[in-house]
Amino acid sequence: MIEKVLLSGYTKNGGKGVYSADFNSDNGELTTPKALVELNGPTYIDVTNDMKLIALAKKDDRGGIVVYDISGDEPKLLDEDYSESTSPSYVKFDPSRNLIFSAYFHLSKVKIDHLTADGKIEHYSEVKFEGHGPRVEQDQSKPHFSALTPDGKLIICDYGADRIYIYDIDNPKEPKLMNNYIAPSGYAPRHLVFHPTKPFVYVACELSSKVLVMQYDAETARLTLVDEAEAAKDEQKNTTAAIRISKDGKFLYASTRGADTITTFSVDPNGDRIKKLSTTATGNGPRDFDLDPSEKYVIAANQDSNDLSILKRNPNKGILTNLDNNVAIPECTCVHFI
Numbered sequence: 293m294i295e296k297v298l299l300s301g302y303t304k305n306g307g308k309g310v311y312s313a314d315f316n317s318d319n320g321e322l323t324t325p326k327a328l329v330e331l332n333g334p335t336y337i338d339v340t341n342d343m344k345l346i347a348l349a350k351k352d353d354r355g356g357i358v359v360y361d362i363s364g365d366e367p368k369l370l371d372e373d374y375s376e377s378t379s380p381s382y383v384k385f386d387p388s389r390n391l392i393f394s395a396y397f398h399l400s401k402v403k404i405d406h407l408t409a410d411g412k413i414e415h416y417s418e419v420k421f422e423g424h425g426p427r428v429e430q431d432q433s434k435p436h437f438s439a440l441t442p443d444g445k446l447i448i449c450d451y452g453a454d455r456i457y458i459y460d461i462d463n464p465k466e467p468k469l470m471n472n473y474i475a476p477s478g479y480a481p482r483h484l485v486f487h488p489t490k491p492f493v494y495v496a497c498e499l500s501s502k503v504l505v506m507q508y509d510a511e512t513a514r515l516t517l518v519d520e521a522e523a524a525k526d527e528q529k530n531t532t533a534a535i536r537i538s539k540d541g542k543f544l545y546a547s548t549r550g551a552d553t554i555t556t557f558s559v560d561p562n563g564d565r566i567k568k569l570s571t572t573a574t575g576n577g578p579r580d581f582d583l584d585p586s587e588k589y590v591i592a593a594n595q596d597s598n599d600l601s602i603l604k605r606n607p608n609k610g611i612l613t614n615l616d617n618n619v620a621i622p623e624c625t626c627v628h629f630i
């Protein structure tokens with residue numbers, strides 16, 4: 293089966309922006325990534341069901357988001373909004389309400405925009421944050437991630453202030469804060485993933501290299517810490533980055549830069565406990581990774597070794613094996629199967 297994968301990242305050292313490649317999930321082979329849309333620093337992207345690419349990007353000394361139609365032979369620019377002093381660090385599309393959430397790590401805020409049917413960006417609202425944490429990197433609020441809870445609330449990881457915020461966005465022009473979870477001091481919650489069926493969420497904490505397991509109460513939007521495990525040793529060089537869960541909810545994966553590994557955890561059938569099973573070496577700086585749609589493989593974006601690792605996944609045991617057939621791509625930070 294041939295699966296299309298988009299890859300994007302920095303453009304400081306040879307990277308061109310957003311690339312596309314074909315992945316063969318029968319044999320684990322990936323074609324050489326080809327530049328699809330040339331942009332300045334699209335470190336994160338999302339794609340709508342009708343094949344609109346949403347990317348964060350910079351232009352001159354401004355930053356924001358852009359929308360391209362990538363359904364045809366040639367990508368077509370639909371809209372761009374470079375109204376901020378720098379780009380966000382993360383973008384997520386909400387297909388049920390056509391909303392775009394962008395987390396401005398460097399500007400301590402998350403913006404909510406509406407994507408019109410013809411691909412125009414319509415600004416709705418923004419939420420601003422304050423605070424800081426004990427570590428030198430946590431000098432101010434730094435929202436690193438914004439996405440949806442399974443019941444459609446906006447959830448935000450604030451790396452700088454050790455917080456996780458949950459907003460009611462029934463009226464996305466006026467988000468209402470429902471809960472504000474205080475993570476352990478200095479952990480720097482970066483990204484999170486929900487269990488596919490159980491009310492639990494797993495949070496990758498960049499500066500402690502820990503994974504937190506939290507129960508999510510949809511009624512009150514309350515998060516309760518129920519378990520914690522180590523993705524890698526809590527050492528200065530280690531920064532845990534991306535987190536994914538298998539569709540059956542049995543295995544959880546977290547990447548750590550510095551250690552340069554993806555750690556596999558088994559998830560208890562209730563979803564409330566995780567257990568480290570193994571760590572698998574990647575290339576240098578695995579900032580992002582994803583399971584391919586067949587879940588037989590994982591592709592990791594090694595930002596610092598300028599390549600992708602392809603890992604074979606055992607669907608029953610969850611364990612990953614690095615196939616040692618890396619594919620070159622400069623400064624890649626995002627892997628997105630479509």
Ligand SMILES: O=C1O[C@H](COP(=O)(O)O)[C@@H](O)[C@H](O)[C@H]1O
Pocket residue numbers: 335379380381397531533
């Ligand atoms: O994961 C990380 O992300 C932040 C934000 O990235 P940016 O490209 O938007 O600045 C980055 O500053 C940090 O070094 C990195 O570990």
